[in-house]
Amino acid sequence: MTAPDRTVTAVPGANLRDLVRASRITAVSVGGVLAVLLVVSIAVAVTIGPASIRVDEVWRSIASHLGIGASPLTPLRDGIVWQLRLPRILTAAAVGAGLALSGAVMQALTRNALADPYLLGLSSGASLGAVAVVLLGAGLLLPVAAFGGAMAALVATLALARAAGALTPARTVLAGVAVSSLAGAITSLVIFWTATGDSYREILGWLLGSLASARWEAVAITVGAIAIIGIPLMLVARILDAFAFGDTSAAALGVPVDAVRWVLLGATALLTGAMVSVSGSIGFVGLVLPHAVRLLTGPGHRRLLPLSALAGAIFLVWADTAARDLFAPRELPVGVVTAILGAPVFALLLIRRRGRT
Amino acid sequence: MTGLGAERIQVGAGGRLVVDGVDCTAQSGTVTAVIGPNGAGKSTLLRALAAVSRPDSGTVRYGDQDAFALPRRQRARLAALVEQDATTELDLTVADSVALGRLPHEGLWGADLAERDRVVTESLEAVGMVAFADRRVTSLSGGERQRALLAKALAQATPLLLLDEPTNHLDIAAQLATLALLRSMAASGTTVLAALHDLGHAAAYSDSVLVLAGGRVVAAGPTQEVLVPDLIRRVYGVDAVVLTHPGTGRPVLALSEPAPVPTR
Numbered sequence: 001m002t003a004p005d006r007t008v009t010a011v012p013g014a015n016l017r018d019l020v021r022a023s024r025i026t027a028v029s030v031g032g033v034l035a036v037l038l039v040v041s042i043a044v045a046v047t048i049g050p051a052s053i054r055v056d057e058v059w060r061s062i063a064s065h066l067g068i069g070a071s072p073l074t075p076l077r078d079g080i081v082w083q084l085r086l087p088r089i090l091t092a093a094a095v096g097a098g099l100a101l102s103g104a105v106m107q108a109l110t111r112n113a114l115a116d117p118y119l120l121g122l123s124s125g126a127s128l129g130a131v132a133v134v135l136l137g138a139g140l141l142l143p144v145a146a147f148g149g150a151m152a153a154l155v156a157t158l159a160l161a162r163a164a165g166a167l168t169p170a171r172t173v174l175a176g177v178a179v180s181s182l183a184g185a186i187t188s189l190v191i192f193w194t195a196t197g198d199s200y201r202e203i204l205g206w207l208l209g210s211l212a213s214a215r216w217e218a219v220a221i222t223v224g225a226i227a228i229i230g231i232p233l234m235l236v237a238r239i240l241d242a243f244a245f246g247d248t249s250a251a252a253l254g255v256p257v258d259a260v261r262w263v264l265l266g267a268t269a270l271l272t273g274a275m276v277s278v279s280g281s282i283g284f285v286g287l288v289l290p291h292a293v294r295l296l297t298g299p300g301h302r303r304l305l306p307l308s309a310l311a312g313a314i315f316l317v318w319a320d321t322a323a324r325d326l327f328a329p330r331e332l333p334v335g336v337v338t339a340i341l342g343a344p345v346f347a348l349l350l351i352r353r354r355g356r357t
Numbered sequence: 358m359t360g361l362g363a364e365r366i367q368v369g370a371g372g373r374l375v376v377d378g379v380d381c382t383a384q385s386g387t388v389t390a391v392i393g394p395n396g397a398g399k400s401t402l403l404r405a406l407a408a409v410s411r412p413d414s415g416t417v418r419y420g421d422q423d424a425f426a427l428p429r430r431q432r433a434r435l436a437a438l439v440e441q442d443a444t445t446e447l448d449l450t451v452a453d454s455v456a457l458g459r460l461p462h463e464g465l466w467g468a469d470l471a472e473r474d475r476v477v478t479e480s481l482e483a484v485g486m487v488a489f490a491d492r493r494v495t496s497l498s499g500g501e502r503q504r505a506l507l508a509k510a511l512a513q514a515t516p517l518l519l520l521d522e523p524t525n526h527l528d529i530a531a532q533l534a535t536l537a538l539l540r541s542m543a544a545s546g547t548t549v550l551a552a553l554h555d556l557g558h559a560a561a562y563s564d565s566v567l568v569l570a571g572g573r574v575v576a577a578g579p580t581q582e583v584l585v586p587d588l589i590r591r592v593y594g595v596d597a598v599v600l601t602h603p604g605t606g607r608p609v610l611a612l613s614e615p616a617p618v619p620t621r
Contacts, residue, residue: 108447238465241457244447245506248440251409253513254433254461299448 027303030296034310041314042093045321046085050328053081062086083215091214091278092320092334093313094222096285098275100312101230102268103286104293104304108240109261109268110172114349116286117150117272120172121179123283125153126276128183128190131203135194143221147273153179154269209282209335211320218278225274229267230309237301240264244299282335284342285312291349359420359435359516360385361406361548366415368401375401376412377572383550383565385516388543390559390580391552393569394593399552400441400521402569406550407438407519419517433461436517437510441525441552444502445494451505452490455480458512480511483538485531499526507535511542518542520551524558536562560584560599561607568592581608590615 046058057073061081064072072078103116110120117123129149133142160175191203205212239260242250247257275282289312290304297303316334319341323334361383368376376398383389391399405412408424417424419435427435437458445454455477463473481487484504489497494505503526510518523539524532536558543549543564553559559566559580566583568575570592576583589597589612598611 111445111447113447236465238460241447241449241453242460244445244449244454244457245440245443245509246445248404248409248438249443251429252407252433252436252438252440253457254430256429294448298450298453300453 027297027307031303031307031310034307034314038093038310038314038317041317042089045089045092045317046081048321048325049080049085051077051080053077053085057081058086087216087219088211088214089317089320091218091222092211092316094219094226095211095275095279095282096289096312096314096316096319097309098222098226098230098271098312099282099285099316100289100308101226101233101305102272102275104290104301104308105233105240105264105268106286107290108243108301109264111243111246112170112173113291114287115173115176116284117268117276118180118281118283118286120176121153121157121183122150122269122272123276123281124180124183124187125156126150126273127206127281128153128187129273130206130277130280131187131190134203134206135190143274143277146277147270149183150269150273150276151266153183154265158265205333206280207335208333209280209338210323210331210333211279212324212331214278221274221278225271226309229271229274233264233267233271234302234305234309236264237305240301240305280333280335282316282338284338284346285316288342288345288349289315291345359548361436361517361550362418363406364416366402366405366412366417368398368405368410368412370401374572376405379415379569379572379574381406381567381574381577383548385548386543386546387564388539388549388551388562390563390566391550391569392554392556392559392566393575396571397569398572399569403438403519403521403550403552407436408432409438430461430464433513433515435515436519437513437515439506439510439518439520439523441521443506448493448495450490451481451486451492451494451497451508452477454494454505455508455512458509458514461513476512476514477508480508483511484508485534500528500531503527504531504535507538516546517548518550520549522552522554524553524555532558556584556589556593556597556612557610560610561602561605584608584610 043055043058047053047055057077058081061073061078065082073081099117106115106117106120107113126146126149129145129147130142133145157172157176157179160178161171164171164175187207239255242253242255251257290308293304293307293311297307316338319337320334323332323337326332361381363379363381366376366379366381367374379398379402381402391402393399404410405415406417408417411425419427419432424432424436456473458480459473459476463469478487481490484507486501486504486508489501489505494502497505503523507520507523510520520539523535527535539549539551540562553563563580565578566580567577568583568588575592576588584599586597586599589595594615596613596615600609600611601607602609
């Protein structure tokens with residue numbers, strides 16, 4: 001059963017082939033540049049702070065902890081690098097990567113360019129779970145509660161959208177807004193009834209997003225989530241392209257549409273839950289970074305997902321550096337920085353879309 | 358060679374039967390036109406025949422294989438569907454959109470990029486869209502997008518090609534070019550089944566027709582035997598004369614509003 005042979009001379013296609021090949025090379029080189037930029041950003045960000053530390057000291061500290069010789073720093077300076085700044089910055093990078101990835105995947109699955117973990121209620125669900133644990137002292141681990149909250153919010157959003165009819169992008173987002181508002185309201189209620197003194201600060205950090213308390217456990221959770229969920233997502237990225245023209249079209253290409261949607265949305269909820277469990281809800285990373293990358297290299301997901309992850313990592317490293325250093329010794333929640341940078345970009349995107357459609 | 362056969366297809370929606378016990382066959386190497394007034398169930402039938410949505414009952418066979426028993430990827434290597442008015446939010450280039458048609462052949466890690474480029478180029482050439490390869494699909498006109506979607510289905514390189522109103526949005530030259538392309542696909546062995554709005558196109562370009570009305574088959578068979586004035590009047594309520602094109606020798610339908618019933 002062979003397909004009919006269409007013998008057409010391919011001479012005019014030479015240009016096309018060159019173009020396609022060129023865009024692949026571009027994607028690889030953009031990826032290389034971003035990867036180098038990420039490593040440099042992390043190293044430089046560690047040097048920034050009240051105590052001035054040189055880049056070579058950063059490398060020496062890392063090398064000595066990895067057991068590759070190198071003379072160690074003084075215990076105090078080493079503590080600043082290894083105990084405080086490095087884990088926080090690595091967490092920022094992982095959270096940025098995770099949120100950007102989640103956003104890009106959700107935008108594909110809901111066929112909605114404005115979808116992100118925020119919009120579908122995942123972040124507020126995760127926050128509710130986390131705040132409930134902090135305040136009510138429920139005997140659950142924070143990441144587990146955050147994941148539970150994210151998952152519950154996602155299920156509620158999709159169930160609500162389904163109840164209203166077919167699972168269209170517009171309905172999904174509207175349902176997300178409803179679920180998000182409800183989760184936010186319950187979070188406020190929990191805080192109102194139970195928060196006292198110190199816990200306010202902790203909760204504010206949660207609601208606005210903060211990496212101030214990130215230590216090596218946070219690195220383990222977030223980098224682990226990227227390794228276990230994020231990397232497999234990048235490997236199946238091409239399946240997301242198949243959703244470009246809708247469910248029927250994807251099904252005609254042999255994609256098991258419903259199974260893929262639920263598995264990938266579940267994976268996204270897990271990833272978001274892991275990120276939110278250490279950082280609180282940080283907005284706009286999942287929305288803005290995939291868009292910026294699309295402008296650079298086009299929307300094909302095999303390029304988009306890894307590049308978004310890298311760009312998200314770099315972005316959040318610098319946003320968090322700004323958050324802890326701009327008004328030192330006072331520290332801004334990083335969610336404030338991403339919102340101040342992200343909201344205008346979001347507005348620009350809206351205006352651009354109006355121009356296009 | 359893979360023909361298509363379907364029996365007793367039944368699809369309900371919103372409490373009524375949209376497709377009600379339809380039998381349908383299409384031989385390989387032929388063009389079958391599915392015609393019928395609006396709401397006859399053409400699109401729903403095509404989706405069932407493409408096996409993208411399972412009908413409430415009935416069977417669909419590709420060659421001698423049960424379409425719904427096939428693994429999805431294998432099925433997608435046998436049958437391609439061109440939807441009516443499929444839109445996208447994603448800013449893919451035309452070339453990338455067409456390359457989606459290679460997914461069933463390549464899987465998720467498709468390695469043979471040279472082969473992909475070759476098929477994409479050929480498919481774009483077949484629909485006259487090579488110059489648009491690098492354009493964003495969202496920037497295309499309706500007719501250009503329709504042709505890009507056709508190229509995507511061609512890139513799928515399937516022995517069965519199902520199309521829902523493939524000439525929609527096209528200007529007349531592109532309509533005729535598309536119909537001629539379907540004929541040449543059939544000539545090289547493809548089984549082509551297309552829902553067509555234009556009875557003249559069905560008359561001139563199809564080998565057989567399946568006439569639907571109210572979700573049921575009204576008539577089916579060779580175009581010249583089935584598409585006759587009496588049937589057209591019964592199904593569409595218009596008068597028709599079948600002429601022969603002096604140049605091409607193909608049938609031409611001359612349609613007119615029904616003559617007023619003489620009062621006496």
